[in-house]
Amino acid sequence: MSDIALDKPLDSFDQQVAPATLVRGYWQSVFYRLRHDPVTLFFAAIVMLIVLAAIFAPLVAPFDPYKESVISRLKPFGWKDYLLGSDELGRDMLSRLIYGGRVSLLMGIVPVLIASLVGGLLGVVGGFVGGRVNTVIMRAMDVFYAFPSVLLAVAVAGAMGGGMGNGMLALTLVFIPPMCRVAETATTQVRALDYIEAARATGAGTILVIRYHVLGNVLGPVFIYASSLVSVSILLASGLSFLGLGVRPPTADWGLMLSTLRQSIYVVPFVCALPGAAIFVTSISFNLVSDGLRAAMDVRM
Amino acid sequence: MALAAASNPRLDPPDRAGPAQPLLIARDLKKHFPVKGARGKAVQAVDGVSFTVRKGETLGIVGESGCGKSTLARLLLHLVSPDAGELVFDGDAVGVAGGIALNALRRQVQIVFQDSYSSLNPRMPVRDSVAFGPFIQGRKKAEARDIARAILGKVGLDANLFGPRYPHELSGGQKQRVNIARALATDPRMVILDEPVSALDKSVEAQVLNLLRALKRQLNLTYVFISHDLNVVRYISDRVLVMYLGRVVELGPVDAIFEQPLHPYTRALLASHPSMDPARRIEEPPISGDPPNPIDPPSGCRFRTRCPCAEPVCESTVPVLGEWLDMQSHVAACHMQDPKSGHSKAGEA
Numbered sequence: 098m099s100d101i102a103l104d105k106p107l108d109s110f111d112q113q114v115a116p117a118t119l120v121r122g123y124w125q126s127v128f129y130r131l132r133h134d135p136v137t138l139f140f141a142a143i144v145m146l147i148v149l150a151a152i153f154a155p156l157v158a159p160f161d162p163y164k165e166s167v168i169s170r171l172k173p174f175g176w177k178d179y180l181l182g183s184d185e186l187g188r189d190m191l192s193r194l195i196y197g198g199r200v201s202l203l204m205g206i207v208p209v210l211i212a213s214l215v216g217g218l219l220g221v222v223g224g225f226v227g228g229r230v231n232t233v234i235m236r237a238m239d240v241f242y243a244f245p246s247v248l249l250a251v252a253v254a255g256a257m258g259g260g261m262g263n264g265m266l267a268l269t270l271v272f273i274p275p276m277c278r279v280a281e282t283a284t285t286q287v288r289a290l291d292y293i294e295a296a297r298a299t300g301a302g303t304i305l306v307i308r309y310h311v312l313g314n315v316l317g318p319v320f321i322y323a324s325s326l327v328s329v330s331i332l333l334a335s336g337l338s339f340l341g342l343g344v345r346p347p348t349a350d351w352g353l354m355l356s357t358l359r360q361s362i363y364v365v366p367f368v369c370a371l372p373g374a375a376i377f378v379t380s381i382s383f384n385l386v387s388d389g390l391r392a393a394m395d396v397r398m
Numbered sequence: 399m400a401l402a403a404a405s406n407p408r409l410d411p412p413d414r415a416g417p418a419q420p421l422l423i424a425r426d427l428k429k430h431f432p433v434k435g436a437r438g439k440a441v442q443a444v445d446g447v448s449f450t451v452r453k454g455e456t457l458g459i460v461g462e463s464g465c466g467k468s469t470l471a472r473l474l475l476h477l478v479s480p481d482a483g484e485l486v487f488d489g490d491a492v493g494v495a496g497g498i499a500l501n502a503l504r505r506q507v508q509i510v511f512q513d514s515y516s517s518l519n520p521r522m523p524v525r526d527s528v529a530f531g532p533f534i535q536g537r538k539k540a541e542a543r544d545i546a547r548a549i550l551g552k553v554g555l556d557a558n559l560f561g562p563r564y565p566h567e568l569s570g571g572q573k574q575r576v577n578i579a580r581a582l583a584t585d586p587r588m589v590i591l592d593e594p595v596s597a598l599d600k601s602v603e604a605q606v607l608n609l610l611r612a613l614k615r616q617l618n619l620t621y622v623f624i625s626h627d628l629n630v631v632r633y634i635s636d637r638v639l640v641m642y643l644g645r646v647v648e649l650g651p652v653d654a655i656f657e658q659p660l661h662p663y664t665r666a667l668l669a670s671h672p673s674m675d676p677a678r679r680i681e682e683p684p685i686s687g688d689p690p691n692p693i694d695p696p697s698g699c700r701f702r703t704r705c706p707c708a709e710p711v712c713e714s715t716v717p718v719l720g721e722w723l724d725m726q727s728h729v730a731a732c733h734m735q736d737p738k739s740g741h742s743k744a745g746e747a
Contacts, residue, residue, distance in 0.1 A: 290516040290517070291511040291513055291516045291517035292516065292517050292518055292519045292527070294472075294477055294509075294511070294517075295509065295511065295517050295577075295580065295581075296519075296530060296534075297477060298475050298477060298504055298507075298508060298509050299504060299505075299508070299530065299531035299534050299535065299584055300500075300501040300504040300505060300534055300535060301530070301534040305534060309519075309522075309530065310519050310522075313519070313521040313522070314519070314520065314521055
């Protein structure tokens with residue numbers, strides 16, 4: 098083998114073919130996949146609709162959701178102007194459903210966000226540092242795993258008393274351990290790879306390595322898992338309200354509405370089923386969007 | 399740019415101790431990994447390895463898988479800290495008070511790994527991976543990017559074309575070039591190449607080897623080249639160190655090692671290397687079985703369990719490597735090399 102001539106530029110011996118496909122970054126390719134996934138787009142539209150309705154509830158709702166009326170109690174769909182009927186205190190169901198979405202979405206998203214931050218951070222630190230620190234963090238999380246998640250939420254909310262704040266806190270506590278575990282697993286996988294070692298070889302400290310090389314690779318799995326937890330959180334929050342451990346009456350909330358209307362199921366069955374349907378549609382939409390995201394983000398890198 | 403200065407050997411500013419001082423001295427390096435669940439047991443990955451790397455040379459390190467080559471590479475960078483032994487870099491002891499700081503060492507020694515895929519962050523455009531080193535070492539982001547562009551050009555990749563790409567959009571050879579660029583971006587004096595071409599196609603391997611040789615001359619680098627491929631080691635190395643089960647068995651100039659191997663292990667290794675000549679087919683494997691378990695290595699000479707010339711003395715006494723400080727010396731840790739060892743074939747070989 099002969100050495101190459103040094104007076105020639107080095108790139109002359111490697112044919113550099115122009116890229117056949119457009120060079121796309123990671124997020125660009127994720128969006129490209131999402132745009133070609135009609136199911137996910139459809140359910141994302143529903144989610145957007147629910148979110149927008151909740152945000153602009155005062156503008157969208159036809160009536161005041163708290164205005165009671167003795168004469169118009171438990172009316173069926175389309176009675177007078179009550180498009181979706183009325184509840185046991187004569188309040189407009191449509192308005193209450195729209196307002197109820199506010200609470201449900203808040204209870205669905207806020208606990209997951211906080212849990213992702215706290216659990217994610219704990220998991221990344223534990224996974225990256227490893228050793229005793231990791232053992233302490235993960236065994237502490239395992240303690241929470243000993244309880245079924247619904248039972249844990251009920252127990253925490255029950256112990257602290259009802260109300261929206263306590264309900265959110267209870268849900269956050271329920272979601273921190275699984276979030277932590279997902280982040281820890283992803284971090285442990287990344288930590289063993291050579292580019293972490295190469296980064297350390299340049300003299301980068303732990304925090305810089307985590308910031309530039311770990312977080313980006315852990316964010317994906319954490320985000321996907323968090324998006325799937327939103328629907329679980331909405332369900333659990335409704336469950337708490339149903340049991341009287343979440344928001345208090347007269348606040349409009351799907352779980353609470355389901356609970357108070359259940360005595361009237363033989364009078365206006367379809368009206369009584371509405372809050373349940375709302376919970377179902379919202380949570381399945383979030384679930385399917387999360388599935389779509391997972392598929393789109395599972396780019397082979 | 400610092401690179402331009404470094405490319406001229408007479409103007410090598412970081413050189414502290416002069417050309418006679420070896421760039422790296424490793425003395426009696428030891429690293430034992432404790433085995434979980436077995437008290438007191440440890441994988442003796444590197445067990446008392448000593449050698450020197452002269453300025454500007456390429457030291458090849460060969461050995462079977464599991465003999466401690468990669469652990470040794472990580473020890474040299476203090477990516478794992480040694481249990482015992484010392485490292486002296488250009489006259490300064492590493493990791494002791496008054497010596498060279500770890501960060502300064504890491505600026506001057508860099509590493510290229512075998513697996514070009516896992517050694518690049520999949521979520522980072524390759525130019526950012528290359529620019530990371532200079533950035534960490536205090537350059538501004540724009541400066542670091544300029545360095546990355548220049549280095550990518552040096553390893554034969556057009557920075558405009560390849561810089562913004564992600565690792566999965568590059569071929570194995572291109573990725574390995576990026577890894578080389580990443581190692582060179584901090585303007586090191588020594589590069590540890592841990593099987594840099596083992597995962598590449600033969601044609602790409604030749605390109606990368608030539609690139610490495612050219613870069614070495616241009617940038618006045620010193621290489622520690624780890625490989626299990628004897629052809630590659632012979633092509634690129636000035637001196638060769640043969641490892642077996644965590645210990646050095648033979649050390650010497652490349653031609654001496656390949657033409658007159660002293661240690662039975664080196665001979666077996668060379669003989670097991672397939673011949674290009676069909677008339678000289680290898681009928682019997684010159685060495686059989688797996689290396690013994692490094693948790694519980696054989697007493698005395700570690701090769702004795704597979705050695706055709708093993709005698710009682712090999713079991714009772716650890717052979718010493720002999721005097722090797724002279725750069726031209728060719729030594730082997732074998733009792734047959736030592737006339738006073740009591741081995742029946744001592745002094746014959």
